[in-house]
Amino acid sequence: MGKNYVESVKLIDKNVLYSTDEAMDLAIKTAKAKFDETIELHVRLGVDPRHADQQVRGAVVLPHGTGKSVRVLVFAKGEKAKEAEAAGAEFVGAEDLADKIQKENWFDFDIVVATPDMMGVVGRLGRVLGPKGLMPNPKSGTVTFDVTKAIEEIKAGKVEYRVDKTAIVHVPVGKKSFGAEKLKENFQTLMEALIKAKPAAAKGQYIKSVSVSSTMGPGIKLNPNRVLD
The missing domain is CATH 3.40.50.790 (Ribosomal protein L1/L10, domain II)
Structure with a gap:
């Protein structure tokens, strides 16, 4: 692990579930690389991807785009x-x-x-x-x-989301340079889309865990019940 990563880890309390505002601020602070790091969302869902009726897939246009030119x-x-x-x-x-x-x-x-x-x-x-x-x-x-x-x-700035074999969705929410407010708006747009995409066959808690991280930074856990606050 590099020096920057070790320093970034010190900024995060692994026992805390952060608010969306706190998580976006921390994602920016822990993005210490010399390039404009991507901030990525990781959501564990209460679905079984082996079943066709529990697939979660779709697309949404982020209000501030992804910061990446797309071919x-x-x-x-x-x-x-x-x-x-x-x-x-x-x-x-x-x-x-x-x-x-x-x-x-x-x-x-x-x-x-x-x-x-x-x-x-x-x-x-x-x-x-x-x-x-x-x-x-x-x-x-x-x-x-x-x-x-x-x-x-x-x-x-349309992004596609799709649950993987381990029931996790990985989606970019923007770049470090966007600032916390734009990252939050993109993040919440994505979360709203994921919540709406809940399969009828999914039982129990749907949003199991939520975290964000920069390209080179550590994961920051959010309270899964308050992501839209």
């Missing part, structure tokens, strides 16, 4: 391809892009959008896009004929 790849043809280019997509294509990904192991993009009629082509890429979390999905708004809206939302 968008769109699978579309004809007028929809022109529309995607006009909306600011970095890469637009069809079988040509699918071949480039498969044959050249090309991944110079951050998110994939596809029109529904292109899912036959995109489906062949499931084995390579799926493990990287890049497979387009209707639930996250990335399989749509409204490519302009999809691209605009992504560029505005």
Whole structure:
């Protein structure tokens, strides 16, 4: 463990569940790296991800974005391809892009959008896009004929959340440079979306634990019952 990390740990009491305001302040104070660290949210949910009816997945536009420029790849043809280019997509294509990904192991993009009629082509890429979390999905708004809206939302700071095999959701809430107030607004927007996404099949306590941390900093636990205060 580096010197900065050790110093950061001293600022946190592991026996305390912090308020949202306190947690955002601490996340900024413990982000001691020389670069603008990302602040990430980690939420343990009371679901069993092995069951299809307990999956938690969706997307939400953060009021202050993520602080990261996002490269968008769109699978579309004809007028929809022109529309995607006009909306600011970095890469637009069809079988040509699918071949480039498969044959050249090309991944110079951050998110994939596809029109529904292109899912036959995109489906062949499931084995390579799926493990990287890049497979387009209707639930996250990335399989749509409204490519302009999809691209605009992504560029505005749309983030996708998805529960992993250990029932935890990991999502960025912004950068250290945002300041505590903007980080809090992004954080609470995400928490509201997660709470609304609670599956009907989930029983017992849904939000089990909540913590935030900077890229290089230690975890800061929040009171899971007061995240929207």
